Amino acid sequence: MFRTPSIWRWQLIFTGGIVAVAVMIAAFSPSTFATPLVVVGFGLVVVVTLATIMIPWDRLPSSASIALPMLDALAIGFTAAAPDIRLGFLWVFPVTWLATYFTMAWVFAGIGVISVSLVVFGNHPGEPAHMMLRVLVVVITLGFLGTTVRIGMQRSRAARRLLERQSEQVNRAATRAETHQQRVVQIIDVLATALVAIGDDGVIQRMNDAYRTLYGRDRFGANLPSPAVEYDDRRGEPLPPDQTVLARAARGESMQDERVWLYDTAGRWRALHVSTQPLAGRSDARRTTLVIIDDVTDALEAAEERRTVSAIVSHELRNPLTAIIGHVDLMLDRDDLPAEVVGQLAVVANAGERMLRLVSTALDESRPAPAALSEPVDLRQLVDASVASFLPIATSRGHEVEVSGADTLLIYGDAFRLRQVIDNLLSNAVKYTPAGGSIGLNLDVGPDGRAEVTITDTGLGIAPDELEHLFDPYFRTDEARQGDIPGTGLGMGIARDIVTSHGGTIDIISEPGVGTSITLRFPRRPEGQIIDRPEPLKVERLHEKEPA
Known part of the structure; x- marks a missing residue:
């Protein structure tokens, strides 16, 4: 029930109290030691104490220790024979000991030993009634003391067991x-x-480890400066300390897939997509922000490599196709060819033109979008250059082509991409207009101040139910497919994307059998900027060298 140190502690405390009482008796009433039972009682306490120290209690059953408080109670009973000194108060020690560690049965057994000792060894100078009264008072008092201590110990042990179970539950919860x-x-x-x-x-x-690897931090370097440097662009300018990703996140700025360039510790440029997400917490807690960083370098490099390969292949294919088509056209101009040869050459020419259009489309799709639309471009020069390119084909088909309107119409954008739009629309007008038709191009400034380029033809026209699908990828009208007119169905979608990227719009009005009118509208200057009127970009320069 309890270990050797506890047994020693209880017995030594009791012995210390007995020794103190013996010293005081020797000092103030030495005649008390003339009573033999008193000397026997004090001696029994000394003998029990020595035995307590010498006995190996760990080898004995726990119930063996009950002999100690019983012997102590008997020793106090011997001292009760002392005249004029009430040493019976010392019975509090063994009764408390019994009530603390043993059952109530042992408590009452101890009180029984005390009662017998008081009757047998006690000093009873008075009447028997006084002796009985003394015994009853001692029994009731010690019984109350033992019951109170026992109940208190039971409650204390129950509370301790409850705390132990709660502590175990808390420990298990903490472990989980x-x-x-x-x-x-x-x-x-x-x-x-x-x-x-x-x-x-x-x-x-x-x-996490991905961030440590990306920014060159070790596991314990949370507050150390990062050896990697963030830039505003690839090979651009380093970001100021207050504009870095972590500085902006600490201020609570919201970021969603923002592009940041990082020059890492290995000397490699990395493209990052950065987003932030506030983390939930207590209302009185400091704000915490989660920064999510995706390394998209490999994806960008792969896309750039695909564009490069596509551009190279398309460019290398376009040159021989142009030569084939040109020589076929020269042969078709001859009058001495048999009719079936002319038909075969026409098939070759149509196939070559279709293949050339496919290659040009692949080249256009591989070309990255312009980073900024800031170059001054004269739409009239673009229109004149485009008309000059398609005029031989239009003339051979008996088309009448007329350019009218403003002599100069300046906007800001990418001249190459804008020329691509005009070429595409003019090519469609030539292809879908029957022989002897007319094509008109007009340049003007609209009521809203935007530049307008309108291309009108007297061609086949487009049915209303087909008009709404005109910008769908690979869509072609029924009449174009049935008439075996070459085309891929990609040009109009590409043209719309280019016009939209310039802040413009493209409107189409068409009627089957009558013709089609397409109007392009562009803002005259970049939004929010006041631009002086510089010299327009020379269109001829764009055609001196094919794009790589």
Whole structure:
């Protein structure tokens, strides 16, 4: 029930009290030691104490220790024979000992030993009634004391067991929480996406292995400066300290797939997509922001490589196709060819033109969009150059082509892409207009101040139900397919995307059998800027060298 140190402690405390009483008796009433039973009682306490120290209690059953408080009670009973001194108060020690560690049966057994000792060894100078009264008072008092101590110990032990169970539950919950946190950390660390949590004080609270690898931090370097440097663009300018990703996140700025360039510790440029997400917390807690960083360098390089390969292949294919078509046209101009040869050459010419259009489309799709639409471009020069390119074909088919309107119409944009739009629309007008038709191009400034280019033809026209699908990829009208007119169905979609990227619009009015009118509208200057009227870009220069 309890260990050797507890047995020693209880017995030594009791012995210390007995020794103190003996010293005081020797000082103030030495005649008390003339009573033999008193000397026997004090001697029994000394003998029991020595035995307590010498006995190996760990080898004995726990119930063996009950002999000690019983012997102590008997020893006090011997001292009760002392005249004029009430040493019976010392019975509080063994009764408390019994009530603390043993059952109530042993408590009452101890009180029984005390009662017998008081009757047998006590000093009873008075009447028997006085002796009985003394015994009853001692029994009731010690019984109350033992019951109170026992109940208190039971409650104390119950509370201790409850606290132990609660402590075990808390420990199990803490262990589960720690295990769960370790699993979450392991899951986060294996993610390829870099994650970092930063407080509004600018201190990193948590980061995963992907972030450490990307920014060159070690596991314990949360507050160390990063050896990697962020830039506003590839080979651009380093970002100021207050404009870095972590600085902006600490201020609570919201970012959604923003592009940031990082020059890492290995000397490699990395393109990053950065997003932020506020983390939930207590209302009185400091703000914490999660920064999500995706490394898209490989994806950008792969896309750039695909564009490069497509551009090279398309460019190398277009040159021989142009030669084939040109020589076929020269042969078709001869009058001495048999009719079936002329038909075969016409098939070759049509196939070559279709293949050339496919190659040109692939080249156009591989060309990246302009980074900024800031070049001054004269639409009239673009229209004149485009008409000059298609005029031989239009003339051979008996078309009448007329350019009217403003002699100069300046906007700001990408001349190459705008020329692509005009070439595409003029090519369609030539292809879908029957022999002897007319094509008109008019340049003007609209009521809203925007530049307008209108291309009108007297061609086949487009049915209303087909007009709404004109910009769908690979869509071609029924009449174009049935008439075996070459085309891929991609040109109009590409033209619309280019016009939209310039802040413009494209409107189409068409009637089957009558013709089609397409109007392009562009803003005269970049939004929010006041542009002086510089010299327009010379269109001829664009055609001196084919784009790589």
